[in-house]
Amino acid sequence: MLTTVVGSYPVVLGEPNSFIEKLMANLGSYDPYEYALEQAVMDQVNAGIDLISDGQVRGSMLQMFASQIPGMSVDGNKPVINGKINPVPYSIGASDLKAALNTAKKINPEYGKNMDLFDGQNFNKNFKGIKGIITGPTTLALSSLIEGFYSEDKKEQIIVDIAWALKKEVHYLQDNGAATIQIDEPFLSTGIADLKTAKKALDIITKDLSVPVTMHVCGELVDIWDEILRFKVDIIDGEFADQPKNIQILDDTSLKGKKLGLGCVNNKTDVIESKEQVATIIKKGIDNLGKENIIADPDCGMRLRTRKAAYSKLKVMVETVKWLF
């Protein structure tokens, strides 16, 4: 069974040390996030994660995109829509994705050697690589203040326009080595999102992609599960450690040809799970849905954990998977 992360990792900012770095800092061109990215990738690789992320260290999942997409901006921490939304003329995440893959390769040359996440219908057992992550159009739209160009009743148009803006980005990520494109749509489980529009937007983004698509939705999925199973994605990723109701999904459902990202460690506490606790969730998943259909990961992003806790949680998850298989 392969293991992955959802995305974000604790941010350990770099300090300029060498003469060159100090000079760059004086000129305003030293990038403290490069170090944060390296540390996030090192931890994931050292913990034994197969499908890593770049750690999403540069900002929150909303800021990272709202600060770059034309027509959007960030006011304090809040995304704002204040103009016509258009595609970004450059990639937001491709250079970090490449840097992360290079960092991983330096520690373990197997990363990126075999970039096919799937081998036919099943996960490729020898896979080691990286995912490209975007925040979904519904989540970006519904968490933004609308201050200009669009009126409040034009939410659907905003979501569609954001989808077209993000479509370019996912191709940049795919072309730069992403083995899967993950779209984070936490708002789908809040009850305020229109799932029909969300699906239409995802179809726009994913239509011409050749890599598999993952959709991460945190929160309680029971009520929307049948509907999100209809989305054209290959993997649906959810929380199963800290969302007890979601366990019903493991009991009741067929995946209708999809794979499941099985959140099996809690990202909301620094308390480290025992192998037995993680194994209980994984066993429940594989007994009902088949081990060939599951990839194990934490419930959600780990940005708010201590680095030590984040690393330990990844490690216990990887060790549990090894212990079970």
Ligand SMILES: [Zn+2]
């Ligand atoms: Zn999440």
